[in-house]
Amino acid sequence: xxxxxxxxxxxxxxxxxxxxxxxxxxxxxxxxxxxxxxxxxxxxxxxxxxxxxxxxxxxxxxxxxxxxxxxxxxxxxxxxxxxxxxxxxxxxxxxxxxxxxxxxxxxxxxxxxxxxxxxxxxxxxxxxxxxxxxxxxxxxxxxxxxxxxxxxxxxxxxxxxxxxxxxxxxxxxxxxxxxxxxxxxxxxxxxxxxxxxxxxxxxxxxxxxxxxxxxxxxxxxxxxxxxxxxxxxxxxxxxxxxxxxxxxxxxxxxxxxxxxxxxxxxxxxxxxxxxxxxxxxxxxxx
Numbered sequence: 322x323x324x325x326x327x328x329x330x331x332x333x334x335x336x337x338x339x340x341x342x343x344x345x346x347x348x349x350x351x352x353x354x355x356x357x358x359x360x361x362x363x364x365x366x367x368x369x370x371x372x373x374x375x376x377x378x379x380x381x382x383x384x385x386x387x388x389x390x391x392x393x394x395x396x397x398x399x400x401x402x403x404x405x406x407x408x409x410x411x412x413x414x415x416x417x418x419x420x421x422x423x424x425x426x427x428x429x430x431x432x433x434x435x436x437x438x439x440x441x442x443x444x445x446x447x448x449x450x451x452x453x454x455x456x457x458x459x460x461x462x463x464x465x466x467x468x469x470x471x472x473x474x475x476x477x478x479x480x481x482x483x484x485x486x487x488x489x490x491x492x493x494x495x496x497x498x499x500x501x502x503x504x505x506x507x508x509x510x511x512x513x514x515x516x517x518x519x520x521x522x523x524x525x526x527x528x529x530x531x532x533x534x535x536x537x538x539x540x541x542x543x544x545x546x547x548x549x550x551x552x553x554x555x556x557x558x559x560x561x562x563x564x565x566x567x568x569x570x571x572x573x574x575x576x577x578x579x580x581x582x583x584x585x586x587x588x589x590x591x592x593x594x595x596x597x598x599x600x601x602x603x604x605x606x607x
Contacts, residue, residue: 359394360560362418362567365402365410369423370457370480370547371504371524373584373599377455377549380583381421381571388570395563404481418555418564421454424546425482431552436565438572438589443550450552454571455585457523457547458602459488461539467517473497475518478507478525484546485520491543522547526598527584538598540605548588 364385366378378401385397400417402410407420408427420428431450434443443451475496479485480503489499496518502510504521508528511519519525520541529536551568555561570576577587581594586603594600 359392359563360557361396361398362555362560362564364397364399364419364421364567365407365417366399367402367404367407367420367422367426369404369425370483371522373457373523374527375583377421377583377585380580380585384571384576385567387576388567391570392563392566397567416554416556418553418557418560419551419567420554421549421551423482423549428552428554430554430556432554432561434553434565434568436569436572440548440550440588442546442548451550452568452572453548453588454551454568455549455580456545456588458545458586458605459485459541459547460521460523460526460598460602461492461494461541462511462519462521462525462529463537463539464511464514464517464519465535465537466514474516475499475520476507476511476516477501477520478504478522480504484544485522487546488541488544489520492541493543523584523586523599523602526596526602530596530598538601540598540602542605549585 364381366381368377378399381399385399388397389395404425404427407422411429416430420426422428434449434452436452438452439449440453443449443453473496475498477485477489477499479501486499486501500510504524507519507521508525510516512532512534526538551571553561553564553568555564572589574590577590578592580587581592584594584596584599586592586599592603594603
């Protein structure tokens with residue numbers, strides 16, 4: 322009787338293995354394949370103008386971690402660069418899969434994009450090679466406590482590759498005296514309470530709000546070159562599939578509405594911010 326019981330058990334085990342076990346094995350293989358390492362997407366980031374609050378690189382890192390959770394086996398490595406280091410790296414034969422940059426960055430090898438969200442400045446002819454994932458803006462700030470003899474003077478904040486004077490001219494605003502300084506120097510000069518007008522950006526709005534300084538802000542909407550672009554520059558076709566997918570995720574509503582966390586503006590959505598002047602800038606064109 323014992324031998325019969327053992328024999329039946331062995332036969333049952335074989336049958337289970339043959340008809341059930343093999344599917345479990347295939348399931349495990351499929352899970353392993355899904356989690357299989359697919360590659361590292363390299364993303365270079367260049368800050369060409371001041372942000373709002375916090376770091377755009379840290380924002381990209383946060384988005385990258387979210388993207389990795391949704392795409393098992395894909396890693397996104399975000400690296401800071403400067404105008405110079407990007408140029409030197411490319412000249413030395415190094416090329417990232419993606420690059421986040423603004424005006425003044427010299428890049429080559431950008432590939433045509435087919436995503437739905439586009440900006441006019443990302444086109445060359447009829448082809449789209451760059452799209453913006455966030456933007457800033459120019460704003461005319463007035464200090465109502467300034468001296469009367471300083472009403473015709475304006476302090477202008479200008480970075481290396483930004484054109485605030487173009488924004489001022491196209492807006493039709495005229496001042497007798499225009500003093501141009503680097504961003505931080507311009508802010509310090511204005512907060513000395515001697516000058517009535519200040520042409521700044523979203524960064525200055527945040528600084529003045531944190532300082533508690535009472536000012537009036539008028540967004541300039543005729544011209545804006547404060548865009549943070551992203552381009553596809555990778556040479557690996559397999560990784561480019563995920564690099565394009567990352568761009569789509571970065572431009573998605575779920576990510577764009579989070580730009581208020583770093584006090585930046587969306588090129589596509591109306592993002593609500595706790596600082597009312599930034600909301601006015603978001604509603605303005607440019």
